[in-house]
Amino acid sequence: MDNNNTPHGVREKFIEVANRKKILAHRCAKCGHTMLETVMFCEKCSASKFEDVELEGAGTVVTYTIQAVAPAGFEDAGSYAWVVFKINNANIRASGFLPGIKEPKDLPVGAKVKVAGFDQHHGLLLEKA
Numbered sequence: 016m017d018n019n020n021t022p023h024g025v026r027e028k029f030i031e032v033a034n035r036k037k038i039l040a041h042r043c044a045k046c047g048h049t050m051l052e053t054v055m056f057c058e059k060c061s062a063s064k065f066e067d068v069e070l071e072g073a074g075t076v077v078t079y080t081i082q083a084v085a086p087a088g089f090e091d092a093g094s095y096a097w098v099v100f101k102i103n104n105a106n107i108r109a110s111g112f113l114p115g116i117k118e119p120k121d122l123p124v125g126a127k128v129k130v131a132g133f134d135q136h137h138g139l140l141l142e143k144a
């Protein structure tokens with residue numbers, strides 16, 4: 016664990032945390048505001064010092080887009096949705112990939128989703144909770 020301060024290290028850690036079905040986020044060391052780990056400067060006070068926090072890998076669907084054609088590596092998944100969800104117990108939105116969604120009735124807004132893992136090419140992999 017000697018490279019956690021490099022951008023590569025952050026990504027590796029995000030993946031490691033996602034594979035434990037949680038979401039890595041940043042908490043501002045100055046004001047305590049919690050943000051996605053991709054944010055470089057605090058949204059509230061512009062400070063750039065953060066500590067890592069692990070958020071619950073579950074949330075509520077805010078919006079999503081159904082994709083009829085699966086991207087490379089997901090040909091076997093059929094249609095899927097890119098989902099934006101609000102993380103439980105945090106005022107943060109994250110996005111991920113949810114296979115097997117063909118039409119809006121398959122995924123009502125407000126549905127519960129959880130992190131199932133991480134795909135190297137496509138990011139967070141979700142499943143219905």
Ligand SMILES: [Zn+2]
Pocket residue numbers: 043044045046047048057058059060061062
């Ligand atoms: Zn701050």
